[in-house]
Amino acid sequence: MATVTNWIDHLSASEVQGAIYPGVGSEGILVLIGIVLWIGWHVISNMQESKKMNDIARRRPGKDDWKSNSPDW
Amino acid sequence: MFLIHVGFCMYEVGASRYKHHQHTLMKNTMLIPLVTVTWFFFGWWIYWAFPTGPGLAPSIMNESAALITDKSAFSAAWYVPTSDIMGVNLNDHISGVFWAAFLLFSWTAASIVSGAVIERITTFAFGILAIAIGSVFWTIDAAWGWHFDGWMLKILGYHDAYASGVIHAIAGGFALGILCVLGPRIGKFSSSGEPRNIGPRNPWLVTVGLFLIYTGFWGFYAACNIPIFDLGPEYGMEGKTFWTATNIYVTPTTLSGITFNFLMSLSGGLLAGYVVSKGDPFWTYSSGLAGIICASAGNDLYHPIQSMIIGMIGVVIAYKMHYWVERKFKIDDAVGAVAVHGYAGFAGLVICGFVLNGYPSSGYSVGAMWDGTTYAAINPLGMFLGAIIMFFVLGMIPGWIIAKVLHGMGKLRIPREVELAGLDYQIIEDAGNDEKAVASSSR
Numbered sequence: 001m002a003t004v005t006n007w008i009d010h011l012s013a014s015e016v017q018g019a020i021y022p023g024v025g026s027e028g029i030l031v032l033i034g035i036v037l038w039i040g041w042h043v044i045s046n047m048q049e050s051k052k053m054n055d056i057a058r059r060r061p062g063k064d065d066w067k068s069n070s071p072d073w
Numbered sequence: 074m075f076l077i078h079v080g081f082c083m084y085e086v087g088a089s090r091y092k093h094h095q096h097t098l099m100k101n102t103m104l105i106p107l108v109t110v111t112w113f114f115f116g117w118w119i120y121w122a123f124p125t126g127p128g129l130a131p132s133i134m135n136e137s138a139a140l141i142t143d144k145s146a147f148s149a150a151w152y153v154p155t156s157d158i159m160g161v162n163l164n165d166h167i168s169g170v171f172w173a174a175f176l177l178f179s180w181t182a183a184s185i186v187s188g189a190v191i192e193r194i195t196t197f198a199f200g201i202l203a204i205a206i207g208s209v210f211w212t213i214d215a216a217w218g219w220h221f222d223g224w225m226l227k228i229l230g231y232h233d234a235y236a237s238g239v240i241h242a243i244a245g246g247f248a249l250g251i252l253c254v255l256g257p258r259i260g261k262f263s264s265s266g267e268p269r270n271i272g273p274r275n276p277w278l279v280t281v282g283l284f285l286i287y288t289g290f291w292g293f294y295a296a297c298n299i300p301i302f303d304l305g306p307e308y309g310m311e312g313k314t315f316w317t318a319t320n321i322y323v324t325p326t327t328l329s330g331i332t333f334n335f336l337m338s339l340s341g342g343l344l345a346g347y348v349v350s351k352g353d354p355f356w357t358y359s360s361g362l363a364g365i366i367c368a369s370a371g372n373d374l375y376h377p378i379q380s381m382i383i384g385m386i387g388v389v390i391a392y393k394m395h396y397w398v399e400r401k402f403k404i405d406d407a408v409g410a411v412a413v414h415g416y417a418g419f420a421g422l423v424i425c426g427f428v429l430n431g432y433p434s435s436g437y438s439v440g441a442m443w444d445g446t447t448y449a450a451i452n453p454l455g456m457f458l459g460a461i462i463m464f465f466v467l468g469m470i471p472g473w474i475i476a477k478v479l480h481g482m483g484k485l486r487i488p489r490e491v492e493l494a495g496l497d498y499q500i501i502e503d504a505g506n507d508e509k510a511v512a513s514s515s516r
Binding site for chain 2 (some may be wrong): 021040060066
């Protein structure tokens, strides 16, 4: 996984390779994983939000009911 | 510049009612990661690929009007997310810094929209809309009207040094498009259609937030410049050396001049806002911002008194337009974002066309309007068309269309019961139960 194992060897090469993060060459897979995580976040957070909204809507609290739950300061 | 976002969060929470506070904060906060990751995946690429339109004016780098994806120095090819430049690379020490500077503008564009829609939009819908304005539409407009190779500079003579249009007019227009579909908060209008004021619940948070936005905005001005650059060789002037600060178009300005103008336009906005709103703190503070926004298009070249006067004009237009649109079209812009950013930004572009009429839009060449291969001079018609493109074409219309789609999916607006009870109802109830549990155990 390590792209560099010896800095002196790496930097004294006739042509220094610029990219030094682990797994150089696997950027396509990393981007794919990133996109899955991004889209997945929307899907999961949307489900959570919908459930929360539906729960509150079903109980139909009044517009000032929250005041009775407001904690002491 | 990060302070702009801190300020927006404070301002927005301060303007919302207590029962919506935490949701309001989270909505604005979550745009940061959403816009950041999409800016990495495609936003930054769009900026470098789209200056030509595509198809509207040839690039000065490769003389092609296609998307700029070749292997030239400023090509989008380097900024695809799989590029090894988009990471720790010993052959590139600066790309990530530029990437982040533009990203902060992206956050600002989305954050402007966030304030207008508080207390009734779903976080899901806002996330999609934030990505659309922050990582797609503003970056297209930046490629067209802010990039040194942008087609709007060449064909229209567009000039927008500190983003009256490329950030503010587009974000204001985008917000207005959403508001047309989203509708007002419950109770905003009486049954006869008369608007009611739902004022900020925490004026201290609002005003401190706006102070922070001013501070961040000053940093934004500096970030829009190249601090020192030799224009002689850049413009091909043989044997000539001329070191200067430049704006984003690589035309000369000075840090001294823009400091005069930033503060004079802020002052003009505050002075006009205080009078036009009869001393209302919320509007006076917002007007300081509107003053800067209106003068920003030409603040690289204006005289300080011109900046002040333009700031004043922008505030009067924004304030009057806000109440006229609210009453006429029943638009509930909760924090005045469309007015402060959209109307003031639009007015600033139009005014810039008159005041800077005849200045070259670029140092690379001077040509005629519509030519496309050279750069047109700044002119009133080009700037007016530029304002239309920013506010309507890339702002309001896309905002309206995406909001319509989300509305059609039933995902745009929270249920009426939740809006009445408060978005934080469950959080507050849980906190109340925790409080009771603590109280009972300490008897």
